[in-house]
Amino acid sequence: MFNHGVSRRSFIQLSGVAAAGIGLTACGGSGSSGNAGGSASAEGAIKIGGIGPITGAAAIYGTATKFGAQVAVDKINETEGKTVLELNWQDDEHDPEKSVNAYNTLKDWGMHVLVGTTTTAPCVAVSTETNADHVFQLTPSASSTDVIGGQADQDGNVTIPRKDNVFQMCFTDPNQGTASAKYIAEQKLGTKIAIIYNNADAYSTGIFRKFESEAKNLNLEIVSTTTFTDDSATDFTVQLNEAKSKAADLVFLPIYYTPASIILKQANQMGFAPKFFGVDGMDGILTVEGFDTKLAEGVMLLTPFVATATDENTKGFVEAYKKTANTEENPNQFAADAFDCVSAIWGAIKALNITSAMTTQEICDKLIETFASGTFTFSGLTGENMTWSATGEVTKDPKGMIIKNGVYEPMDAAK
Amino acid sequence: MLKNLNKTTRSNIITYGIVIVAFVVMQGLAMAGAISNSLVGLLVPICAYICLTISLNLVVGISGELSLGHAGFMSVGAFCGLVVAACCRGIVGSDIVRLTIAILAAGAMAAVAGVIIGLPVMRLRGDYLAIVTLAFGEIIKNLLNNLYVGKDASGLHFSMESANSLGMQGGTILINGPQGATGIDKLSTFASGFVLILVTLTVVLNLINSRTGRAIMAVRDNRIAAESVGINVTKYRLIAFVVSAALAGMAGALYAMNYSSIVPKKFDFNTSILILVFVVLGGMGNIRGGIVSAALLTVLPELLRFIGDYRMLIYAIVLILVMILSNNAAFQSRLTSLREKVRRRSDDQAALAVDSQSGGASHE
Numbered sequence: 001m002f003n004h005g006v007s008r009r010s011f012i013q014l015s016g017v018a019a020a021g022i023g024l025t026a027c028g029g030s031g032s033s034g035n036a037g038g039s040a041s042a043e044g045a046i047k048i049g050g051i052g053p054i055t056g057a058a059a060i061y062g063t064a065t066k067f068g069a070q071v072a073v074d075k076i077n078e079t080e081g082k083t084v085l086e087l088n089w090q091d092d093e094h095d096p097e098k099s100v101n102a103y104n105t106l107k108d109w110g111m112h113v114l115v116g117t118t119t120t121a122p123c124v125a126v127s128t129e130t131n132a133d134h135v136f137q138l139t140p141s142a143s144s145t146d147v148i149g150g151q152a153d154q155d156g157n158v159t160i161p162r163k164d165n166v167f168q169m170c171f172t173d174p175n176q177g178t179a180s181a182k183y184i185a186e187q188k189l190g191t192k193i194a195i196i197y198n199n200a201d202a203y204s205t206g207i208f209r210k211f212e213s214e215a216k217n218l219n220l221e222i223v224s225t226t227t228f229t230d231d232s233a234t235d236f237t238v239q240l241n242e243a244k245s246k247a248a249d250l251v252f253l254p255i256y257y258t259p260a261s262i263i264l265k266q267a268n269q270m271g272f273a274p275k276f277f278g279v280d281g282m283d284g285i286l287t288v289e290g291f292d293t294k295l296a297e298g299v300m301l302l303t304p305f306v307a308t309a310t311d312e313n314t315k316g317f318v319e320a321y322k323k324t325a326n327t328e329e330n331p332n333q334f335a336a337d338a339f340d341c342v343s344a345i346w347g348a349i350k351a352l353n354i355t356s357a358m359t360t361q362e363i364c365d366k367l368i369e370t371f372a373s374g375t376f377t378f379s380g381l382t383g384e385n386m387t388w389s390a391t392g393e394v395t396k397d398p399k400g401m402i403i404k405n406g407v408y409e410p411m412d413a414a415k
Numbered sequence: 416m417l418k419n420l421n422k423t424t425r426s427n428i429i430t431y432g433i434v435i436v437a438f439v440v441m442q443g444l445a446m447a448g449a450i451s452n453s454l455v456g457l458l459v460p461i462c463a464y465i466c467l468t469i470s471l472n473l474v475v476g477i478s479g480e481l482s483l484g485h486a487g488f489m490s491v492g493a494f495c496g497l498v499v500a501a502c503c504r505g506i507v508g509s510d511i512v513r514l515t516i517a518i519l520a521a522g523a524m525a526a527v528a529g530v531i532i533g534l535p536v537m538r539l540r541g542d543y544l545a546i547v548t549l550a551f552g553e554i555i556k557n558l559l560n561n562l563y564v565g566k567d568a569s570g571l572h573f574s575m576e577s578a579n580s581l582g583m584q585g586g587t588i589l590i591n592g593p594q595g596a597t598g599i600d601k602l603s604t605f606a607s608g609f610v611l612i613l614v615t616l617t618v619v620l621n622l623i624n625s626r627t628g629r630a631i632m633a634v635r636d637n638r639i640a641a642e643s644v645g646i647n648v649t650k651y652r653l654i655a656f657v658v659s660a661a662l663a664g665m666a667g668a669l670y671a672m673n674y675s676s677i678v679p680k681k682f683d684f685n686t687s688i689l690i691l692v693f694v695v696l697g698g699m700g701n702i703r704g705g706i707v708s709a710a711l712l713t714v715l716p717e718l719l720r721f722i723g724d725y726r727m728l729i730y731a732i733v734l735i736l737v738m739i740l741s742n743n744a745a746f747q748s749r750l751t752s753l754r755e756k757v758r759r760r761s762d763d764q765a766a767l768a769v770d771s772q773s774g775g776a777s778h779e
Contacts, residue, residue, distance in 0.1 A: 090720065097674070121680070125677075157585065157586050158585075
């Protein structure tokens with residue numbers, strides 16, 4: 001069976017393979033000549049590459065960042081009266097392997113600056129590539145410390161050295177954990193805290209660890225810690241019963257909103273009504289299909305962006321986003337982060353007189369110097385007067401939000 | 416010259432030839448900068464997937480068992496390999512030596528896993544192997560999600576609880592539970608991938624054409640008949656399974672060390688199925704077909720990037736077309752007639768050649 005192809009057609013087979021090989025190379029060659037993105041290049045425009053999942057399980061985040069970035073690029077081009085920025089967004093299916101492939105495709109396109117990647121695990125892999133190639137990278141939402149590197153844990157263990165070309169627009173996971181614990185302690189939101197987190201997820205585990213150690217410092221009592229994985233994210237009765245039996249009055253959910261929506265539903269069914277506190281992954285809970293938004297009433301979350309805010313910038317962004325993405329739904333904070341990424345980069349590009357005639361590496365040098373200087377400030381949708389440090393982290397104030405009547409309201413105002 | 420060799424040797428030489436020619440052509444083009452970054456970045460993953468396809472073919476095609484957990488062995492090799500490579504950091508200077516040590520260790524570790532799974536399962540009949548390998552893939556993923564490995568001045572630290580419980584001071588965390596391994600040294604190169612393919616090919620082809628390989632196929636074709644002539648069924652099935660596991664582990668190490676970070680989630684059921692798709696589309700038991708299908712199906716989604724989301728659709732259509740065409744009677748008969756035509760022509764030439772020789776060469 002295995003050696004049926006033995007004899008005389010070997011020549012044909014060989015030539016077939018050779019032809020396939022030539023075909024491949026031809027395709028590859030055409031890719032390198034600049035049409036990999038499928039869009040014609042505008043003369044003199046700075047090429048901004050974007051990577052994020054627009055298919056697969058995490059597609060909602062990638063789609064949000066893609067359109068958020070597109071809105072920013074369109075707005076800047078309109079203001080300037082010509083095409084000064086060009087965006088090429090590539091799909092990575094939330095897979096590091098595909099993400100590196102997407103990055104290589106963007107390299108063939110002639111990318112100058114990378115906005116991405118959207119999700120954490122792929123970003124860790126891609127940021128090493130950009131570091132080796134010296135391409136400036138600003139990620140809207142990859143929040144792990146491994147993305148920027150050089151961050152030591154409590155015992156002083158450093159896993160990867162600092163990647164000096166990588167900066168974040170979002171809080172790091174540990175910072176979210178710390179901020180959440182502080183917020184809960186300061187606002188006296190709960191005394192007996194239960195935590196349900198995804199121990200198969202880098203994001204969720206990262207926040208949980210820091211929250212746990214910070215809670216200890218702040219004398220917050222954690223009465224129950226339960227976990228789930230992506231494979232078991234359909235039933236939470238065991239975890240909720242554990243929290244209920246320990247009389248928890250606040251449940252901390254450092255997880256994405258899809259499992260959170262199931263938790264809220266099941267808690268309601270079993271008559272368990274503590275306060276629920278989430279982080280930025282909770283953003284989007286009101287858009288889950290088939291989810292009764294009444295269940296999310298009173299849920300608190302930390303997020304840097306509220307689509308229902310009434311300032312001019314947010315209103316304009318929400319309107320433009322709905323038009324660009326052709327949707328009725330409000331953009332989430334990932335879209336706003338991506339919008340801010342492009343706007344911040346454009347701010348720096350304009351201030352530094354960067355042109356597309358410079359090499360990607362020269363642009364990278366200049367942008368690193370600016371962003372790492374600590375004096376470069378940017379005010380956008382997700383915060384006022386943001387600054388970056390040489391470590392790659394952003395400094396901005398977290399905003400506590402509470403869901404009231406199906407919309408986010410700033411928690412401080414609600415009090 | 417080829418005609419004087421027996422059928423299998425000739426077929427094997429052609430298989431090696433295809434791999435070597437493909438390597439030389441691609442390496443030459445890559446060095447000349449004639450191919451895109453996108454394709455250059457795909458070379459090592461293609462090598463890894465080819466090795467995985469060949470090794471899975473040994474179980475699925477040659478041994479006739481359905482294995483749904485090949486990514487499990489791949490992940491054992493991947494994580495073992497990167498820990499070994501990190502341990503050799505500073506001790507072994509040469510990258511190639513370090514990669515070789517890591518790949519060998521990965522193969523050994525995956526073989527151990529193969530023996531552990533295979534020993535109880537190979538005594539069973541029916542579809543149990545598929546069920547157990549499926550479960551194994553999931554178990555190993557969950558184990559790796561809870562595995563923490565770190566290295567500091569006093570050596571390696573292991574934990575199944577958390578990174579904090581490793582009790583390290585000023586070291587590096589190699590495997591960080593669900594966050595996976597980060598800061599991997601990128602040791603894999605296209606050349607090392609090529610060598611690994613050759614090694615995998617040599618092992619598998621020689622195994623198939625040996626006494627052991629014939630016993631394995633005899634068990635596949637008729638278990639009762641094989642038992643009746645005194646073949647130890649469990650032993651031969653286990654040999655095929657463990658060799659396949661070891662080769663998958665080696666490919667896993669090659670794959671892992673092509674990226675700076677990997678997460679256990681990558682080695683899930685979908686990856687196992689992906690490799691199985693390569694095997695099935697290349698033809699079960701057809702090593703050469705598997706090589707071509709693994710290479711083409713890895714490159715295809717990347718080449719189709721310019722059509723955006725539709726590439727998923729095209730990919731699926733290609734899969735369906737291959738499946739339909741390879742089972743389509745009309746297409747098959749046309750292919751056969753074409754084959755016959757070629758065969759007749761070369762037979763004529765062969766006859767001429769034979770006539771011209773005085774003694775007349777012996778026929779196959």
